[in-house]
Amino acid sequence: MNKLKKDILAWITVIIFIVIIFVLYNRLEDQYMDLGEDAPIPIELHxxxxxxxxxxxxxxxxxxxxxxxxxxxxxxxxxxxxxxxxxxxxxxxxxxxxxxxxxxxxxxxxxxxxxxxxxxxxxxxxxxxxxxxxxxxxxxxxxxxxxxxxxxxxxxxxxxxxxxxxxxxxxxxxxxxxxxxxxxxxxx
Ligand SMILES: [Zn+2]
CATH class of the missing domain: 3.30.1380.10 (Muramoyl-pentapeptide Carboxypeptidase; domain 2)
Structure with a gap:
């Protein structure tokens, strides 16, 4: 019984960890998107x-x-x-x-x-x-x-x-x- 509890706890930890990574990754993507709006396509050569x-x-x-x-x-x-x-x-x-x-x-x-x-x-x-x-x-x-x-x-x-x-x-x-x-x- 104790082992089962431990297993469940371990799984919950893993799932929470994955969710946090997922959220952080999406935030990062959003930042890039914001940057995209700030950086228009140039009309002249660099x-x-x-x-x-x-x-x-x-x-x-x-x-x-x-x-x-x-x-x-x-x-x-x-x-x-x-x-x-x-x-x-x-x-x-x-x-x-x-x-x-x-x-x-x-x-x-x-x-x-x-x-x-x-x-x-x-x-x-x-x-x-x-x-x-x-x-x-x-x-x-x-x-x-x-x-x-x-x-x-x-x-x-x-x-x-x-x-x-x-x-x-x-x-x-x-x-x-x-x-x-x-x-x-x-x-x-
Ligand atoms: Zn060319």
Missing amino acids: PLVEEKKDILLEQASNLDIEVVIIEKTRSIRRQNELYAQGRSKQGDIVTYARGGESYHNYGLAIDYTLQDENGEMIWDTQYDGNGNGESDWFEVAELAKNLGFEWGGDWNNFKDYPHLQMDFGLSINQLKRGLRPSYEENKE
């Missing part, structure tokens, strides 16, 4: 990304490569439209990210392409316009990586050659919850 983008254009220009930025911050709506392409709409698949799942949606990514001296866009990643025996596209990717960008051409499953991003150590899930990189912390 200042550091903007700054590094300008340096990239300058460094590429010094190598006689003209880089054109074709995409910066993207709205959630536009991301959803792009996601539909090749799925519910016609065309080739251009992204694996739904609205809110791309670093473009948080002002942390840019897409680039090249331009020749006549102002024609170059999409050929093997193009060697400056004639130094190296692909201009990859030269730009190398410069960008040295500036702290992650390059989509390095991804394993879906190679996104025009894509450059800075995640500031934040996952898409954290960004979706409303966390944002602070500029001051990352300023050099």
